[in-house]
Amino acid sequence: MAPLLGVLRVLLGGFFALTGAAKLSEQIAAPASQQMKALFEQFAEVFPLKVFGYQPDPMSYQVAVGWLELLAGLLLALGPPKLQEISNFLLIVLMMGAIFTLVSLEESLITCVPAVVCLVLLLMLDICQYAVRTQKVVTPTGKKSPSTVTKS
Template sequence: GALRVLLGGFFALAGAAKLSPISAPASEQMKALFVQFAEVFPLKLFGYQPDPMNYQTAVGWLELLAGLLLLVGPPMLQEMSNLLLTLLMMGAIFTLAALKESLSTCIPAIVCLGLLLLLNVGQLLGQTKKVVRSSRKKIPGTFKESWER
């Protein structure tokens, strides 16, 4: 519950910040970052390098929408959002490593990835419990019916 709300809110805000020119210096700084990010884009190996502004906009929308779905979406969309954000954080860590950034620069992305994975495990455990509970209810009934025949 709380972790999902925290992460959903965080990513929604992070995405919104990438989409809106809040303050000029911060906006310029973010543009400069995405120029660097585009330089080490993983698909560059295959000849695809995104336009930095489009890249920033795409990441912004992805974070905003996935964050909102994580926050208020139905369970299936929450799981899909979690997966998308997990992949996004893996990409962020890859990008920062490719740029040879300091560990302190990578920490926010690593922490977010860790929390998303923790949330993933929590969701999986929740589903497993439901499956185990529902299968337990069925087994005794089936067993009992086979004796009554």
């Protein structure tokens, strides 16, 4: 199961790193660049913290999401286990925000599918990695530990 989780982790990390890079550079996704700018203008309108009086600049919002996806994706794919856990958590929060945004914009269900699939895969990865870790801790080695109590 661990090799399968490793493959899933690398694939998800690579996917997020690429989507983050596409948000940061017009050269990677030139045709979609203008469309992405227009989308982030809409996304900024329904930003979750808007109820507290904060509405981000759409371009800054796009850059922040791009860097978060790029760095968290790279750490998920290539980082040490503790940073993988942190990046997985950050990507889960990001996908929950993406779903919130799409629902707030009343987008069609088909538009929400990629974010939902990514969220499910990230949650599955997190749960399975937790199960593997706890299984390693709980699995007995078969050796008896020496007794610390001696009879006199």
